[in-house]
Amino acid sequence: MRISRISVWQVDLPLSKPYWLSGGRLKFETIDSTFVRIDTDEGLSGWGEGCPWGHTYLPAHAPGLRSAIELLAPALLGRDPRALDEINRTMDVQLPGHPYAKSPIDIACWDLLGKATGEPLWRMLGAEIPAPVAINSSISTGSPEEMIALIHEASAKGYRTHSAKVGGSDFAADIERIEAISAALPKGEQVTFDVNRAWTPGVALQVLNAVSARDWIEQPCETLDECAAVAEKVPQPIMLDECLHTFQDHLQAWKSGACQGVKVKPNRVGGLTKARRIRDFGVSVGWQMHIEDTGGSAFADTATLHLAASTPGPNRLASWLCHAHLAVDPVPGQGARNQDGYVIFSDAPGVGVTPEPAALGEPVAVFGGGA
Structure with missing residues (x-):
């Protein structure tokens, strides 16, 4: 061929x-x-x-x-x-x-x-049976009231894990957001506070040592070194995302003790071949991982969630579906879709999604x- x-x-x-x-x-x-x-x-x-x-x-x-x-x-x-x-x-x-x-x-x-x-991708990526993959919401930055309302909307759609976007120079506003969301979180649900690298180390230390929340904190600062310095001095587990582009970045994150978990995004690291190597390394060092892509249609979501579905349960956290935020659907009715908070895979060969060129x-x- x-x-x-x-x-x-x-x-x-x-x-x-x-x-x-x-x-x-x-x-x-x-x-x-x-x-x-x-x-x-x-x-x-x-x-x-x-x-x-x-x-x-x-x-x-x-x-x-x-x-x-x-x-x-x-x-x-x-x-x-x-x-x-x-x-x-x-x-x-x-x-x-x-x-x-x-x-x-x-x-x-x-x-x-x-x-x-x-063969379906999930089998080629290591699974005997594809795990149902929990999905997480993505909550846009806003006032505490606006963000809590979005979390409740997501809960009604089956989401039980939420990624709340915080971060900025006003650390008092972030403390207020984090404390309010933690207090209002529905029973049995979880939240990650995603900073998207917006804090300086000083702001990160002020916020994270002031709040009572012990939830995941994602990418508090711009660089790996800055995140590692923060991780040493805060009580929350740290998740890294945007500063990890290569296998070597992930290796350095582990060596420096910068995190307890990572986001694995095939589009960021070069595709499923390299993402699988990173996933397997993460399993070997005991990380927990959100496996999702940087963006795209239900096709991109589906390709990536095959890797999530083949990841051991103790290392697998919820995955985000970008297509849930889109006003268009280039692959209607196909692929990874929210089924009461989970994505369920079939035995369809390959990705299992075939775009229509005319569309x-x-x-x-x-x-x-x-x-």
């Missing part, structure tokens, strides 16, 4: 309402997603999606993703997509870095491998010839 063609689509994904994070300093209304289809000389096709969640969240942006694919595609044509490690080595030689651009290609190759073998519009780029 050889790659004969790589097609690329650009799709705007408007959010159903504006979304604020990092203490309100970052606002999002539409995200730019890239769909990739890899065709082969044996008639099989695999799909991938990459969505960096705007250009202010991470060192990644959607036009750059598509430009990178233009550089990567010539080196991939004629290669066997089932040779996942070799595909990833080829991409890393052709273009060092830029993991977010490699992720949709890697996922499309996983989709092809699943279709070629008749995506005309490709913005096609590399190679016919399938």
